[in-house]
Amino acid sequence: MTDIFYSLESEVRSYSRSWPVEFVQASGATQTDASGTRYLDFFSGAGALNYGHNNPVVMEPLVEYLQSGAVLHSMDMMTPAKREFLETFKDVILEPRELPYKVMFPGPTGTNTVEAALKLARKHTGRQHILSFTNAFHGMTLGSLSVTGNSMKRQGAGIPLTNSSKIPYDDYFDGETADFMWLERVLEDSGSGVDKPAAIIVETVQGEGGLRAARNAWLRRLSELCTEHDILLVVDDVQAGCGRTGSFFSFEDAGIVPDIVCLSKSISGSGLPMALTLFRPELDIWSPGEHNGTFRGNNPAFVTATAALKEFWADSAFQEQLASRINQLHGRLESIALSTSGAGVRGRGFLSGLVFDDKEAAGKIASESFRTGLLVETSGPDDEVVKIMPPLTVTTEELDRGLDLLEAAIRTVTGPAVDRGTDAEAAATPANTAS
Numbered sequence: 079m080t081d082i083f084y085s086l087e088s089e090v091r092s093y094s095r096s097w098p099v100e101f102v103q104a105s106g107a108t109q110t111d112a113s114g115t116r117y118l119d120f121f122s123g124a125g126a127l128n129y130g131h132n133n134p135v136v137m138e139p140l141v142e143y144l145q146s147g148a149v150l151h152s153m154d155m156m157t158p159a160k161r162e163f164l165e166t167f168k169d170v171i172l173e174p175r176e177l178p179y180k181v182m183f184p185g186p187t188g189t190n191t192v193e194a195a196l197k198l199a200r201k202h203t204g205r206q207h208i209l210s211f212t213n214a215f216h217g218m219t220l221g222s223l224s225v226t227g228n229s230m231k232r233q234g235a236g237i238p239l240t241n242s243s244k245i246p247y248d249d250y251f252d253g254e255t256a257d258f259m260w261l262e263r264v265l266e267d268s269g270s271g272v273d274k275p276a277a278i279i280v281e282t283v284q285g286e287g288g289l290r291a292a293r294n295a296w297l298r299r300l301s302e303l304c305t306e307h308d309i310l311l312v313v314d315d316v317q318a319g320c321g322r323t324g325s326f327f328s329f330e331d332a333g334i335v336p337d338i339v340c341l342s343k344s345i346s347g348s349g350l351p352m353a354l355t356l357f358r359p360e361l362d363i364w365s366p367g368e369h370n371g372t373f374r375g376n377n378p379a380f381v382t383a384t385a386a387l388k389e390f391w392a393d394s395a396f397q398e399q400l401a402s403r404i405n406q407l408h409g410r411l412e413s414i415a416l417s418t419s420g421a422g423v424r425g426r427g428f429l430s431g432l433v434f435d436d437k438e439a440a441g442k443i444a445s446e447s448f449r450t451g452l453l454v455e456t457s458g459p460d461d462e463v464v465k466i467m468p469p470l471t472v473t474t475e476e477l478d479r480g481l482d483l484l485e486a487a488i489r490t491v492t493g494p495a496v497d498r499g500t501d502a503e504a505a506a507t508p509a510n511t512a513s
């Protein structure tokens with residue numbers, strides 16, 4: 079019955095290879111395939127489903143909107159749905175955090191917001207160069223790809239990816255080289271040959287690149303360096319934002335205020351495509367229509383986004399519940415890592431996972447998890463990390479059940495539990511983990 083996917087659809091498809099079933103129904107943290115098999119979804123659309131599948135909180139207003147005869151597509155025209163989204167985003171997100179940002183709708187995907195950010199940074203500074211980090215992932219269009227690390231993805235460009243250089247992410251040298259030595263040196267040395275960049279773009283946790291989490295102190299130093307050298311700081315919060323790390327923006331704990339912020343994946347709250355580019359008002363130097371796009375006015379996405387912001391972010395209850403789920407997840411990940419040789423914990427909040435010395439292990443664990451009813455993906459340059467991204471709305475019981483399945487899959491692949499004693503360092507290096 080699924081023949082058409084194999085015969086007609088391009089070979090470029092990927093997730094459907096890991097999970098070769100037709101998913102027919104979805105609710106919360108569960109998906110059901112055509113044969114009636116249920117899966118716990120700890121992938122969450124790569125972070126596009128932070129509130130789970132078909133959350134009634136967003137589905138009810140969405141269904142009502144669709145049946146009301148209201149506008150679905152509106153380019154960048156004014157509609158009540160868009161107005162209510164902007165009002166809610168201002169009241170619930172920006173003002174309580176004293177963030178001064180203007181809001182741009184750049185087209186509905188993550189790579190669209192990254193492209194807008196890079197373009198704006200170049201326009202504002204008059205500089206071409208952008209610095210990005212080892213193992214960064216920022217999207218698949220040429221501008222975003224030029225600041226992405228993965229060599230397989232970069233080769234897909236087919237042309238040279240220019241006007242950007244890579245700099246080492248937090249702890250890239252395992253503590254052997256001071257983190258900003260290279261960056262400070264080249265910025266100050268007029269003979270370094272590294273053109274002064276318009277911007278530095280960073281993920282606070284590297285979602286696709288192996289779930290390394292930058293330390294708060296590292297992010298603060300990065301922000302200071304940008305200020306000292308008059309370089310714009312762009313935080314790509316496409317995956318880490320919208321609550322994934324425990325706060326709405328992933329940089330809140332670090333206490334930094336980036337010049338530009340990219341949001342997409344879970345901003346609509348429903349899995350509908352939507353993206354935002356936020357920037358300091360003085361950067362708003364666009365001419366009308368200078369950057370546009372047909373699908374910037376996806377009104378159903380505005381409706382679900384507004385509903386999600388009101389339900390989950392208008393007070394602190396959801397964030398407190400999330401904090402306790404994050405503790406539950408990290409407690410369990412650490413205990414699994416301690417009883418598995420060659421395993422360690424990576425990531426922050428609900429953007430976390432387990433890294434294995436054996437580069438084959440993570441892929442095998444993900445396949446075994448699928449066989450037993452758990453959807454988890456791999457991450458990292460060698461797919462060496464099992465990525466555990468339940469919806470933020472997961473129940474404690476679901477989280478336990480999913481982690482039981484994960485642990486069983488790990489035992490099947492790596493052998494019985496071992497006692498690594500109090501060798502906590504092996505399980506979690508400070509740079510890569512912060513719950």
Ligand SMILES: *Cc1c(COP(=O)(O)O)cnc(C)c1O
Nearest residue numbers: 187188189215216217285316317
């Ligand atoms: C997914 C992702 C993107 C790209 O988003 P698309 O919607 O796939 O274009 C960009 N940056 C980060 C950090 C991402 O995780």
